[in-house]
Amino acid sequence: MRFVSYLDKGKVMVAPEGLVSIEKAKSPPVSFHLLPPFQPEPYNESFKPNPDLQQHLFGKLLLFDEIPFSLEDIHTHFLNGCVTYEKGIIENNGRYSCRRCGNCEKHLFASFACFRCKEEQCVYCRKCIMMGRISQCTPLVRWIGPSYSGGQKKSLLNWNGELSSAQREASRQLADRIGKRGEFLIWAVCGAGKTEVLFEAVEKSLCMGQRVCIATPRTDVVLELLPRLKAVFPQTKVIGLYGGSEERKEFGQLVISTTHQLLRYEQAFDFVVVDEVDAFPFSFDKSLQFAVQKAKKEEATLAYLTATPSTQMKKRMQKGELAFIKIPRRYHGFPLPVPKMKWCGNWQRKLNHKKLPEPIESWVKQQLEKRRQGFLFVPTIPILQTITEHLQTFDPQIEGVHAEDPERKEKVERFRKGVIPIIVTTTILERGVTVPFTDIAVLGAEDDVFTESALVQISGRAGRSKDDPNGEVIFYHYGKTNAMIQAIRHIESMNKEGFL
C-alpha cells in the first residue's frame, strides 16, 4: 500500500494514503519502502489504547490484513505511540531478507506489478507466502505501547501422576531456571515421558505472571499436547497455533505453536520450550531457530527437548557452554532395541529392473507370517511408490504413506487398528502410533537422509510397549555409513546409562 510523509513541528511523520489531506502531505503517496526514514511517536500517557487491539497485537508482528481493526483505528494508535510500522522486506546492497521468516535466499524472493503501491516491481517473500504475502509495500505493525499481561497470576497444576527419578531430577533442574536468562537442554530418549518433565517449570513460570511457549516443528505434536496441557492447567488460557487453527486471534498465556505460526510473534515469551524430539525429517532447522529467537524475550529462559542433540549442541555441552541433563531410561524401564545392519546389495538397481531386493522380500514375508506389524522406512517418495506397489502383491492391505499424503490420517488410523500389516514410509508418523509388536526395517540406510539422529529416532519407534520390549530394528544397506554406526553406538550408550 501507499503512504505519505509530511512534516509536523519539524519531525518526519508518515500516514497511510488517504488519512492525511493532500495539502498537508509533503510529497505524492509512495510505496511504504520508499518513505523517508521516520521515528515512532513517543507514548502519549493521556491516550487510552483500545484493549482489544492491545491484546491482539502485543508481542506480535502483523500485517494490516491480519489485524481486525480499521486503518484509522490502527493509525490513531500510531500517532499516540502505541504501534509502529516496520519494513517486512529489508533490502541491503541489493540483497533481500524477510523480517517475518528470516528468509534471505535469493530464489525465494520475487516481484509483481502491484496494484496497491503502483510499483512495477513490488518484491515479496515466497518462503512464508502461506501466511499471507509480505511485500515491500506492506509494513509489519508492532505494538510499542503499554504491555499486556493477561492479568493472571494464579495457575494451579492439576496433575498427580508420578515421575521416575530421572524425570524428577530433570523437572527440578528446569524449574530452578525459571526467571533466569539462559539455555538448558533436556536430552530425553524417545518414550522417556518428556512432557511431564515440563509441568513443574511451566507452573512456576505461569505463577510468576510469565508467558510460556512450547514450540515444535510438527502440527500433530501441537494437537497432541494441547488437550493434555489444557487439562493439566485448567485455569490458564492455553492456545494451540497451527495452520488453520481458530485460536490464532486469542491471547494465550501458554501457547503451543508450530514453527510457522510462531513467526508472527516477537519478544513475547519469558519461557520457551523447543520440543524437537520428534522432528525428523526436519530436525532443528534454521527457520525454527529463527522463529524461537525472535519470539522469545531477551531475558527469557530457553529449554530444548531433544532425543538427538546436534553436533553443534554436543560441542557446546562438552565445553560447558550449554547446561543439560539426560533422561536415558524409557518409561517402562526397558532398553531401546539395538539396530542390526544387514547387507542389501545394489537395491536401487534391483528396483530399476522392477525387482524387489531379496532381503526386503524375506523381511516382509517373515513379518506377515509372524503376524507382527512393521514399519519400512525408505529414502524418497518415488521409491516408496515403487516398493508399495510390489508389496501389495503379497498383501493388498500394505500401504505407503508420506508427510504430504492427503490420506495420511486415515492410513495411520488403519495401521493403529492393525488393518495395515506393513506401512512403507518416508517420515516418522504421528506420535500416537505406539503399536505393540512392531518391527522396523530401513531400506537404503546409507542414504544421506538417514542421519544419525534420524536413525536414532526411527529406531525409537520399535518396542514402544511394556508387552513387547523386544522390537527389532534392521538397517538394510549398500555400504555402512558413519551415521549408521554412530546411531547404533548412540543407542547402546543410552541403554548403558539407563541401567547404571
Place this chain on the structure above:
Amino acid sequence: MKHCLYCDQLYIDEVSWRFFLGLNEETTLCSICRGSLQEIHGEICHCCGRPLSLFPEKYRQDQLCYDCVRWEKEKNWQGLLTKNRSLYIYNDHLKEMIARIKYRGDAKLIEAFQLPLKKLFKKHFKDYTVVPIPLSEKRHYERGFNQAELLARLLDVPVMNALVRTIHEEKQSKKSRAERIAIKHPIFRMVEQQSVHSKNILLIDDVYTTGSTLRQAALALKKAGATTICSITLAR
C-alpha cells in the same frame, strides 16, 4: 539442479529429457509437480473445450457437451462465445496451485504455466487481441494483482485492458443458474478509450466454471462491435 517453482524441491532439468518431451525451453516445475497436472487432450467439446471422455453419451450432442447445448439454446447467449480452450483439468493439485496464486498472493507461481499457455495461444488464437477478465476495484486492491492479467502478460503480446467489472465477484458467485442466464445486470462494461470494433478478441481467465463470466464479458465486447470472441483458461 534447480528449485521447483511450486514445491521448492531441487530437481534436475536435463536437456535430453526436455528434448524428449518436445520442449526446447527450460522447465519450472519438478517432475512430480508437473506430473500432477492433467493436461486436456483427446476428444473435447468444440465449444467449451472440456474433455468429452468424462461424459456419458447421453450428456452430449454431437461434439457439444450438455452445458454448451443449454447455453446455445438461450437466445441471448447464442453464439457469443465461439470457443474456449483450457490447459488442464481443474483437479486438486491445480486447485491448490491456483489458490496459492490468488488467495496467498504468490504471483511468481503463474510463470509455471507460461510455456503451455503460449503453445495453446499460437496453435488456436495467434492473431487475436488479448483481453483479460478484470477484477472489481475492491478485489483487485485486496489481491494486489489480477491473476487473469498476469496470465495474459505471459503470452508476450500486447494486452488490452478493455473491460471494467461493475459488479463485485461475491455477488456474482452467489447467483443461481437462472439468475446468471438472465441478462438484466451486465457485470462488465467497456473502457471508453479502447476500441474492439471489428477485432477478434481472446479473453483470458484462470478458471472456466459455469461459463457465465466469460459470456458476460463477450456480451459487452459484442455490443462494442467485436467480431469473434474466444477464450483461454488455465483450468476447466
